[in-house]
Amino acid sequence: MAKxxxxxxMNVIGSLRARIxxxxxxxxxxxxxxxxxxxxxxxxxxxxxxxxxxxxxAGSVARGTQVRGSYDIDIFLLFxxxxxxxxxxxxxxxxxxxxxxxxxxxxxxxxxxxxxxxxVLFDGGEISADIVPAFRIRTAAEMGSAVDRTPLHNxxxxxxxxxxxxxxxxxxxxxxxxxxxxGAEAQVHGFSGYLCELMISNYGSFNGVIGRFADLKLxxxxxxxxxxxxxxxxxxxxALIKQFKxxxxxxxxxxxxxxxxASLSKSSAARFVxxxxxxxxxxxxxxxxxxxxxxxxxxxxxxxxxxxxxxDVYLLALESDxxxxxxxxxxxxxxxGRICTMLAKNGFPPVLALQNASKSSCIIAFFMNRTNLGSxxxxxxxxxxxxxxxxxxxxxxxxxxxxxxxxxxxxxxKPRHVSAESLLRGLKRDPNFIMxxxxxxxxxxxxxxxxxxxxxxxxxxEAFESARxxxx
Numbered sequence: 001m002a003k004x005x006x007x008x009x010m011n012v013i014g015s016l017r018a019r020i021x022x023x024x025x026x027x028x029x030x031x032x033x034x035x036x037x038x039x040x041x042x043x044x045x046x047x048x049x050x051x052x053x054x055x056x057x058a059g060s061v062a063r064g065t066q067v068r069g070s071y072d073i074d075i076f077l078l079f080x081x082x083x084x085x086x087x088x089x090x091x092x093x094x095x096x097x098x099x100x101x102x103x104x105x106x107x108x109x110x111x112x113x114x115x116x117x118x119x120v121l122f123d124g125g126e127i128s129a130d131i132v133p134a135f136r137i138r139t140a141a142e143m144g145s146a147v148d149r150t151p152l153h154n155x156x157x158x159x160x161x162x163x164x165x166x167x168x169x170x171x172x173x174x175x176x177x178x179x180x181x182x183g184a185e186a187q188v189h190g191f192s193g194y195l196c197e198l199m200i201s202n203y204g205s206f207n208g209v210i211g212r213f214a215d216l217k218l219x220x221x222x223x224x225x226x227x228x229x230x231x232x233x234x235x236x237x238x239a240l241i242k243q244f245k246x247x248x249x250x251x252x253x254x255x256x257x258x259x260x261x262a263s264l265s266k267s268s269a270a271r272f273v274x275x276x277x278x279x280x281x282x283x284x285x286x287x288x289x290x291x292x293x294x295x296x297x298x299x300x301x302x303x304x305x306x307x308x309x310x311x312d313v314y315l316l317a318l319e320s321d322x323x324x325x326x327x328x329x330x331x332x333x334x335x336x337g338r339i340c341t342m343l344a345k346n347g348f349p350p351v352l353a354l355q356n357a358s359k360s361s362c363i364i365a366f367f368m369n370r371t372n373l374g375s376x377x378x379x380x381x382x383x384x385x386x387x388x389x390x391x392x393x394x395x396x397x398x399x400x401x402x403x404x405x406x407x408x409x410x411x412x413x414k415p416r417h418v419s420a421e422s423l424l425r426g427l428k429r430d431p432n433f434i435m436x437x438x439x440x441x442x443x444x445x446x447x448x449x450x451x452x453x454x455x456x457x458x459x460x461x462e463a464f465e466s467a468r469x470x471x472x
Contacts, residue, residue, distance in 0.1 A: 012207045013171070013283050020288065021167055024067045024174045034061050037122060038073050041129050044099035045075065053095075054078040054136055058150045060193050063157045065169040067177075073129040076151060078136035085135075085144060089115055092133020096120065099131075112324060114145050140255035152254035153194055160201045168206040172196045175206075178290040179275055180466045181268040186326035186333075187357070189265035191272070198224045198250055198260055214276040218269075219247035225256075274469060291470040298458040305464065306449045311351055311367045314424050315452050315460060317442040318362040328357055331436035336364045339427070347373055348420035356463040362439060365460045366420065373415040375400060380409035421448065 013020065026034070038057050045055050059074035060066035077095060079088045093110065096118035100106045109119045117132040134147045143149055161169065173196050176182035181190035191199075202224050203209045219232035221240055230237045232247070240249055244259040248269055252258040278287050295301075306313045316339075320328045332355045340353050343366070352367040378396065381388035384407060392409055393402065399413040417423040427433050428445045435441065447456065 012210045012279055013288070016283060016285065016288065017171070019285070020171055020174065024170055025167065026066060026068050026070075030068065033127070034066075034073060037127055037129070038075070041073065041075055041099065041120070041131070045077065045095060045131070048098045049077065049095050050091075052080055056151060056154075058132075058154050059130075062154055063161075063197065064163075064166045065157070065161075065173070065193065065197060067170050067173050073127070074150070075129055075131045076147075077131065077133045078151065079133065081135050081137065081142060081144070083135070088135070089133055092131070093118055096131035096133075113147070115147055140252075140257070143255070149252075149254055149258075153197075156253055157194075157197045157201070161197065165200050165205065168200045168209075169197050171206045172200060172209060175275070175279075175288060176272070178288065179271065181271050184263040186329040188268070189263055190268045191264060192260070195250060195260045195264070198222075198253070202227055202250075210276045210279055213273055214280045216269075216273050216276075219249070221249045221251075223251050224260075225251070225253035271469065293461075293465045295458045295461055297454075298461040299452060299454045301461045302452055302457045303450055305367075309351075309367065310370075312370055312421070313365060313367055313449055313452070313460075314421060315363055315365045315447045315456055316424065316427070317445055317447065317456055318364065319440050319442050320357065320360055320362050321438040322360065323438050325357070328362065328438055331439050332357060332362050332364065335436055335439060339364065339366075339424075343368075343420055343423060346417050346420075346423055347371070347376060347415065348417075348423065350420075354460065354463040354467060356459040358459055361442075361455070361459070363456055363459050363463075365463070366424070368420045372419050373417075375412050376415045378411045378413060379405075380411060382407045383409060 038061065042055050042057070049055060054077075056062070056076050056078065057073065058076050059072065060070065061073050066072075077092045079092070083091075093116060097108060100108045100120055105123075107121045109121070110116055111119050111130075115133060117130055120129045120131060122128070132147055132150075134150065135142070135144045137143055137148050137152070140149055140152065172191075173182055173193065176191050176196070181188065182196075183190050184192035184195075199209050200206065202222055203212055219237070219241055221230040221232055221237050222228075223230055230240065232238070232241060240251075241247055244262065246259065246262065248261050248264060248266070250260040252260050275287075302313060305311075318332075320332075336353055336355050340350055343350055348368060348371060350366045350368055353364065355362070355364045357363075378399075380392040380396075380402075383389050383404065389409060392411070396402070396411040396413060399411040401412055403410045403412065417426070425446050428441050447453065452460065
């Protein structure tokens with residue numbers, strides 16, 4: 001087990017630090033407003049909650065690691081462990097809803113994670129507070145559900161990060177946000193806020209994180225509680241890789257059975273390695289902030305891609321139910337994979353496939369080479385397999401003829417789809433193609449190249465630019 005210190009001696013961003021913090025650190029007015037609102041919510045909750053329910057703030061606001069413009073406040077209602085879990089949830093929702101003052105324009109939404117919780121919207125939605133019921137615990141061993149450990153995260157971060165390191169967390173979050181890899185939700189599968197805090201705690205600073213990740217090779221196993229990197233080839237490392245079923249592991253210092261990086265995708269980790277190398281090579285605001293692009297006239301941009309890449313762009317317009325974003329995104333990704341497999345099996349492998357979602361609209365887009373099929377070979381059994389060979393002859397009477405490839409029969413015949421366009425256009429009418437439960441086809445389903453409407457083109461161009469690795 002080796003100490004995971006990173007390259008703390010290298011001042012990667014140098015004089016940029018003050019400039020970055022000046023643009024991302026919450027202003028005194030923001031902090032004052034967030035503090036006022038959090039105290040106001042706690043006071044309201046205390047007035048209606050039972051005396052044995054402890055009320056605390058959690059998340060980045062409580063830890064002092066939020067970035068400018070982040071007014072999301074997390075309030076936890078901590079119930080005694082003696083309460084029944086279902087009754088605890090129901091009481092928590094009831095308490096949260098009681099504090100909403102509709103006369104002042106406040107509103108609430110019941111949302112669902114592992115537990116149901118209440119999101120209360122204040123000041124026209126500018127500020128929101130998640131009010132989460134949970135059990136009060138002292139260690140992870142007492143945990144009833146995942147949310148119970150959040151107060152333990154608060155304690156660890158506030159104990160192990162000084163004010164300069166909390167600013168480094170803000171810098172790391174901003175860097176990741178600029179490059180679309182911040183957030184653990186399904187649409188990103190990036191670095192969570194808590195993972196950012198642990199990375200700074202482990203490597204000491206933003207510079208230390210960048211220095212370590214610039215030359216990162218997997219597997220990586222970090223024991224954050226001991227600030228140590230575990231050798232993946234050791235017995236302990238091998239066991240942890242087997243336990244967590246991944247080769248990127250940050251062990252939660254409050255719960256050794258949890259990998260804080262469990263939702264991080266390999267592509268997000270790889271993108272961060274590329275970005276860290278770029279920042280080590282050239283630390284300027286362009287590298288830190290990322291390449292910018294405009295979506296003002298996205299339709300023209302998509303037409304430009306179609307022409308310059310020499311590819312046809314096909315877009316499927318979809319609609320989704322009003323349900324959790326993570327569920328919609330996961331179904332959309334699976335649907336894209338199914339269609340890509342279908343295209344490839346029919347002789348039309350996509351060069352690039354992208355998806356995006358916005359409110360009730362979804363898209364899947366395919367960048368395709370311009371291929372039309374006249375005839376296709378269909379492989380059959382060996383001519384020495386008498387029964388199977390006879391069945392193959394009977395099943396393909398309408399073919400253009402049979403040929404041998406060594407001893408294997410081949411039938412040359414018309415393809416079911418002569419082009420990727422015909423296959424994609426036909427999906428809506430194909431009774432064998434079943435859409436995911438929360439996604440359905442839109443009224444106008446298929447668009448291509450120059451006829452993609454501006455709203456869908458914007459979603460496509462955003463997906464393209466977010467997926468593209470920028471050169472620095």
